[in-house]
Amino acid sequence: MHPRAEEFARRAADDHGFDVDVHEFPEGTKTAADAAAAVGCSVAQIASGIVLSADDDLVVSITSGANRVDESTLADLVGAGSATMADADDIKATLGWAIGGVPPFCHEADVPVFMDETLTGHEEVWAAAGTPEAVFPIAPDRLRELSGATVADVATTPPVSTTSPGTGSKTNCRGTASRRRSGGRTTRSPRARSSRSPSRKTVASRST
Template sequence: MAKKKAKAVTTPATQALDALGVSYSLHEYTHDPRNTDFGRECAEQLGVDEARVFKTLVVQADGEFAVVVIPVSNKAVFKKVAAALGAKKADLAASADAERRSGYVLGGVSPFGHRQPMRIVVDESANDWPTVFVSGGRRGLDLEIAPDALLKAAGAVSASLTS
């Protein structure tokens, strides 16, 4: 899939992927500032199955910050998240910590280009699709990327993270 460059959109996520030479497509849509269900909004705006759009969550596992990437149609099972990270317990990080660690605002947290390095785990269901959609680093911008490219570029591992 070729990079679509209708507009010169640059975020830390796109910069990281470009530096690695990773192929992706950019998809912009109009974000409604009243909408806080960012992933579902993306799926609806782009006309894509919710199971193919992935949200990026910052978690704390035994005091360590990490990132999990799961379909917007599912909820994280934190026992599975903890197990995937080799931790006893995992919980969603506080919003301020998520934004500070990632460098992104909520609803725009990407699996790529974080301000501070964090381990990343992607739900294994990403492998069910030829490409998946993840945040491009701001609200209203998603990246379409092959699951193997997502894992490699993010330095991520794959695990079952949802029910």
């Protein structure tokens, strides 16, 4: 296992008591489409970590791979004048993870996180595990809990030609390629919408 993926798994266990089931794909999972193809699930089940800069403060949006972040909506949610894609160096410096592999939790900074409400329509979603080649499965309720995310309507649907055919379906998929694992449990907890005070620099992981 890659040292950074191993570090994420260790921190998730130490900080949250969560056993991460890491799946590594040497060909990479840098985009939502890449990740879905590698795992064998719909693009809608990829929980892409999108990092934006809202009036110079970083904000993380955990967005379905079938959608795009609505930047104006996100700016309104944090009370900013505008929101744009964050700088890769700012992401690394603030969250402690390089772009393409930023996990949805275990960040160096306590930053505000929002979660695309469409992700809650699936039994299981997949997120980055510390590197562009590593992902892990997690129940949406558990993802919301561990990331401290506020569930909101933060996304827009791209044109039909770029949208995955299973968008909105309730699917439980498992990886079909060879994988390495560090733990095996993915637990669920009752869903509750939570919010964080959007105060510090915020960031997130994987590009769509």
